[in-house]
Amino acid sequence: xxxxxxxxxxxxxxxxxxxxxxxxxxxxxxxxxxxxxxxxxxxxxxxxxxxxxxxxxxxxxxxxxxxxxxxxxxxxxxxxxxxxxxxxxxxxxxxxxxxxxxxxxxxxxxxxxxxxxxxxxxxxxxxxxxxxxxxxxxxxxxxxxxxxxxxxxxxxxxxxxxxxxxxxxxxxxxxxxxxxxxxxxxxxxxxxxxxxxxxxxxxxxxxxxx
Amino acid sequence: xxxxxxxxxxxxxxxxxxxxxxxxxxxxxxxxxxxxxxxxxxxxxxxxxxxxxxxxxxxxxxxxxxxxxxxxxxxxxxxxxxxxxxxxxxxxxxxxxxxxxxxxxxxxxxxxxxxxxxxxxxxxxxxxxxxxxxxxxxxxxxxxxxxxxxxxxxxxxxxxxxxxxxxxxxxxxxxxxxxxxxxxxxxxxxxxxxxxxxxxxxxxxxxxxx
Numbered sequence: 328x329x330x331x332x333x334x335x336x337x338x339x340x341x342x343x344x345x346x347x348x349x350x351x352x353x354x355x356x357x358x359x360x361x362x363x364x365x366x367x368x369x370x371x372x373x374x375x376x377x378x379x380x381x382x383x384x385x386x387x388x389x390x391x392x393x394x395x396x397x398x399x400x401x402x403x404x405x406x407x408x409x410x411x412x413x414x415x416x417x418x419x420x421x422x423x424x425x426x427x428x429x430x431x432x433x434x435x436x437x438x439x440x441x442x443x444x445x446x447x448x449x450x451x452x453x454x455x456x457x458x459x460x461x462x463x464x465x466x467x468x469x470x471x472x473x474x475x476x477x478x479x480x481x482x483x484x485x486x487x488x489x490x491x492x493x494x495x496x497x498x499x500x501x502x503x504x505x506x507x508x509x510x511x512x513x514x515x516x517x518x519x520x521x522x523x524x525x526x527x528x529x530x531x532x533x534x535x536x537x
Numbered sequence: 538x539x540x541x542x543x544x545x546x547x548x549x550x551x552x553x554x555x556x557x558x559x560x561x562x563x564x565x566x567x568x569x570x571x572x573x574x575x576x577x578x579x580x581x582x583x584x585x586x587x588x589x590x591x592x593x594x595x596x597x598x599x600x601x602x603x604x605x606x607x608x609x610x611x612x613x614x615x616x617x618x619x620x621x622x623x624x625x626x627x628x629x630x631x632x633x634x635x636x637x638x639x640x641x642x643x644x645x646x647x648x649x650x651x652x653x654x655x656x657x658x659x660x661x662x663x664x665x666x667x668x669x670x671x672x673x674x675x676x677x678x679x680x681x682x683x684x685x686x687x688x689x690x691x692x693x694x695x696x697x698x699x700x701x702x703x704x705x706x707x708x709x710x711x712x713x714x715x716x717x718x719x720x721x722x723x724x725x726x727x728x729x730x731x732x733x734x735x736x737x738x739x740x741x742x743x744x745x746x747x
Contacts, residue, residue, distance in 0.1 A: 359651050430650075436706050437647035440640075441569050446708045454707055482700075482719055489699025490692075496646050496706050497664055498656045509692055517727035 344370040345377055346391040353388065354427035358434025363387075385438040385445040392431050393453045396422060402460050408468035412487065412511045415461075417504055419491055424501035433495065458484050478518040486514045554580040555587055556601040563598065564637035568644025573597075595648040595655040602641050603663045606632060612670050618678035622697065622721045625671075627714055629701055634711035643705065668694050688728040696724045 348369035352361045363384050367374045381387045400418035403411050422428050439446040461484045468474050474483075490510055494501055502510065558579035562571045573594050577584045591597045610628035613621050632638050649656040671694045678684050684693075700720055704711060712720065 357651055433650045437650045439706075439708060440643045440647045441567055450707060450709065479719060479723075482716070482723065485700040485703055486696055486720070486723065489701070489703040490695040491699070492706055493695055493699040493702045496649075496702055497660060498649060499660065506692070509689060510696070513689075513692065513696065513724075513727035516729060517723035519726060 341370065341372045341376060342380065345372055345380075345387060346394065349384075349387045350391050350427040350431060353431045353434065358388070358430055358437070361388075382444060383442065385435055385442055386448060388431050388435050388438075389445065389448055389453060392428055392435060395428055396453065396457070402464045404464060404467065406471070408465070408471075408473045409511060409515055411464065412515075413504075413508055415464075416487055416491065416502075416507045416511060419488075420501050420507060423491065423495050429495070436496065458488075461487070474515065474518050483514060483518060486517065487511070551580065551582045551586060552590065555582055555590075555597060556604065559594075559597045560601050560637040560641060563641045563644065568598070568640055568647070571598075592654060593652065595645055595652055596658060598641050598645050598648075599655065599658055599663060602638055602645060605638055606663065606667070612674045614674060614677065616681070618675070618681075618683045619721060619725055621674065622725075623714075623718055625674075626697055626701065626712075626717045626721060629698075630712050630717060633701065633705050639705070646706065668698075671697070684725065684728050693724060693728060696727065697721070 345366060348366045349361065352365055352369060356365075361384060363374055363377055366384070366387060367377055370377075377387065381390065396419075399422045400415055403414055405411055423432055435445070435449060439449055458481070462480045465474065465478070465480045465483055469476060469478060469480075487510065491502065493499075555576060558576045559571065562575055562579060566575075571594060573584055573587055576594070576597060577587055580587075587597065591600065606629075609632045610625055613624055615621055633642055645655070645659060649659055668691070672690045675684065675688070675690045675693055679686060679688060679690075697720065701712065703709075
């Protein structure tokens with residue numbers, strides 16, 4: 328069977344319609360009440376079509392969310408790591424606290440709890456690549472002497488993302504920009520080397536500024 | 538109506554049986570498949586009795602979990618803030634990654650997403666008092682000159698708990714003791730005053746050690 332250009336276009340259109348329908352319904356009804364049937368009806372595709380591309384409702388939502396996340400929270404590199412981390416974390420906070428993405432992601436996190444396949448997909452397709460990209464951006468800052476050579480980059484990423492998840496999951500008010508700025512400043516300051524919260528440390532010598 | 542001592546005892550026994558049954562069933566079936574009916578049957582009480590005390594399954598689970606949490610993760614005060622925070626965070630990590638409490642809490646967090654009353658209960662009855670106790674312990678450390686006078690204590694608590702929640706929610710492996718120690722050391726180091734990750738800061742003078 329040869330796939331014609333027009334059928335590829337049709338597929339792509341159906342795919343987009345499905346992702347949009349999923350997010351729309353999530354806004355209107357809340358994640359828990361969205362069904363694959365309803366997504367299919369809204370998107371004007373068959374249930375069979377949806378299941379050909381995605382194993383579950385959670386997987387549809389994940390793809391819709393991941394697409395938005397990557398677009399809305401790029402890892403800019405202006406050469407200033409502190410400003411860039413602020414931009415990045417603010418982007419995540421904004422996305423995660425705005426319908427439909429916020430509720431959609433909360434729904435995905437909730438569903439992950441009893442859907443092992445979705446949990447793996449979230450870690451591998453969404454979180455993993457984001458963490459790698461974050462570590463990559465931090466590594467460039469390291470090369471430029473903006474953060475210490477021996478900084479623990481994966482821990483740095485967890486300290487940045489952790490409080491955002493903490494508030495999101497507990498449905499506390501999202502961070503405002505001042506709080507994000509304070510978080511980023513604290514996390515960067517925490518990277519200064521030394522066994523305890525010391526003042527002037529030897530291993531800090533490589534940091535170009537301050 | 539006068540409540541006799543024996544009926545109080547009976548009530549207390551039913552209450553405990555209900556909480557134990559809830560956690561047992563959660564271990565056996567997973568949070569999502571536990572029903573109030575099943576809890577009542579296992580505990581040997583009526584559904585009516587359960588609903589007299591708790592508005593929902595989530596509320597039963599919350600009380601069972603909160604009781605354990607407070608017992609398992611006290612705020613010790615040995616006079617050494619860094620060691621005490623390690624003890625505390627390790628206790629939370631252990632509890633949150635061990636059945637039945639780990640899955641029960643994940644279930645509660647998941648249910649909070651579409652149960653506003655439960656969300657409020659979790660924040661007011663579980664998270665709020667824990668955060669206050671944590672801030673209290675940090676304040677004593679502040680008075681003893683172990684952390685800077687101008688440290689942002691609520692932010693400190695979020696930086697400690699955030700990464701624990703982050704891993705729990707994403708179902709990543711829980712922190713081991715070395716990772717917790719690194720987190721605590723970083724968070725304490727981040728509290729040194731100054732507008733940027735600077736080396737020797739004026740406002741650090743009040744810290745007694747380092």
